[in-house]
Amino acid sequence: MTQLFYASTLFGAMTLAAAIDEGRFGPRDGRRILMVSNNAAIPEITPPLDETPGFAALRPRFDEIHSWNEIVAPLHPSDWKARVIEVPMLGRLLRSYLSLDDGPDELVVESVAVPPARTLAGLVKDCPISVYSDGLMSYGPTRDPLPAEISGRITRLLHLDLVPGLTPLLLAEYGVPAETVPERAFLDVLDGVRPDAGGLPAGQPMILGQYLSALDIVTPDEEAGLHADMLRGLAARGFGGALFKPHPAAGRRHAQRLRETARELGVELTVVAESVPAESCFAALRPELVVGCFSTALITARRYFGLPVATVGGELILDRLAPYENSNRIPATITDALLPRLSADGSLEEPAPVDLPALVGAVGYCMQSQVHPELREAAAAYVAEHGPARYFKRQRLAALDLIAPAPGGPSREVSPLGRLRRRLSRALS
Structure with missing residues (x-):
């Protein structure tokens, strides 16, 4: 075989x-x-x-x-x-x-x-x-x-x-x-x-890099700004040092720009080699706090290693993901709805309680309504109860007849694509 x-x-x-x-x-x-x-x-x-x-x-x-x-x-x-x-x-x-x-x-x-x-x-x-x-x-x-x-x-x-x-x-x-x-x-x-993590400081907070600008989700300056806000938040919480784990596909520019922010803040920044998995750092170094945007590693750190974690930039990412059916939307939704949010002033805000399966199902339906008509009723109920804020686009909800079009906005008959989507949705539901 x-x-x-x-x-x-x-x-x-x-x-x-x-x-x-x-x-x-x-x-x-x-x-x-x-x-x-x-x-x-x-x-x-x-x-x-x-x-x-x-x-x-x-x-x-x-x-x-x-x-x-x-x-x-x-x-x-x-x-x-x-x-x-x-x-x-x-x-x-x-x-x-x-x-x-x-x-x-x-x-x-x-x-x-x-x-x-x-x-x-x-x-x-x-x-x-x-x-x-x-x-x-x-x-x-x-x-x-x-x-x-x-x-x-x-x-x-x-x-x-x-x-x-x-x-x-x-x-x-x-x-x-x-x-x-x-x-x-x-x-x-x-x-x-687990590779050798010798030489890396244990117990320090850790920033997880991604490659959002390479995916055209945000601009390079905006991504650098997210990393800088993560580091500022850690510094405001009293940390004098931090680890930065760049994404293997992101290159070196993120670390270079974050070093500049570290010098401004007087924080000692240690850059982890690209070849060392973040999970190995979790196991060997036990960071006091793990911060990122919507990386799977955030959930892994909390789920499998019991580490405190926080997100930064969730609202920006959710707004910028395009088209709506971008496959990063569900990871961004899960981390934003589930994990605490770190601000540049060092404060940590717990997200409001949420029925995560219902939220993910509703977002999933809005992403691919044609292939998941069985989720429509539950999605409509979720949107009716919680509204369109943060995780949904009003235009997408209106196209799916989950909310009424905004007053003065384009009528539902303007877009042929919208009409086709609704007909398909109704035929499959």
Whole structure:
């Protein structure tokens, strides 16, 4: 039996390793091939997954490691996909390159709705597909429709139980069952992966960087401003030092600009190497407070390590995410609704109590109403009770007939797309 696995992040690879250790892929009675992909904006200057220090502990679970970047070079793996007419030929070439013969017997991927995972699933045909999730996006709807040739082969969604009580919406429209990867298995993998954190100060607060400007969610100056507000908030709370963990795909500019803010505040800033997972810092250094925007690592820090966490910039991010169905919306919604909010003056504000499953379901419906008509009634009830503030766009709610259009605003008959959406929604509900 030959199994082909795909991973692009260390966190995802650790989730995959935990599922393997739990026996979710059966006994090891054949080849296990891992295809790694570096999806950073400039992968040439970013360490690939299989060269990060923590990956060495995961490598024995696989018989072979191959680089998708090398296969598609000089094209970027997140941008390239085979043209329809090329699929049969490139599929044969890929199987020949990996010595797959007529296999593999199973394909295991993350983020199946977008390249490179979707590209790989389109080239590797005639085998079942397992999808595993490496973060909060599993609780949101599928980003883009999948062709029947791919969706019909997906047998399950493996995910960590990051938010107990929430059921993944990802792939639910295709009837794909969700399976939870046990917490203990993931923590055991993390313990084995842990790189040497020697030299890094323990007990200091930690700022988690992302790459929001690279995704065009905010401008580079706005992202630097968010990091600066995080550091100002920590300084106002009396911390004289802090750790900064940049996102591996973000480059070095965030750390450089945050160092300038640290000098202004008189705070000693320690930048954590890109190759050291944030989770390893949580385990080894036990930060007094972990601060970020909407990173999955915030939930991981609280859920699996019992660390205090806080968010900054949630309202800005929720407002800037576009289009509304942007797949980052559910992670941003969960962290904003669930976690305390840190202000630049050092104050911590607890969010108002919320029925999180109802909120996530309502946002998920507004993101993909056509494929989740079963959520309409609950979404309407939530919006009627709580109003459109913060997590919803009035224009989107009006287009879905969940609220009346604003007085003096465009009538519901102005937009042909809006009319089509409502007709589809009514036909499916």
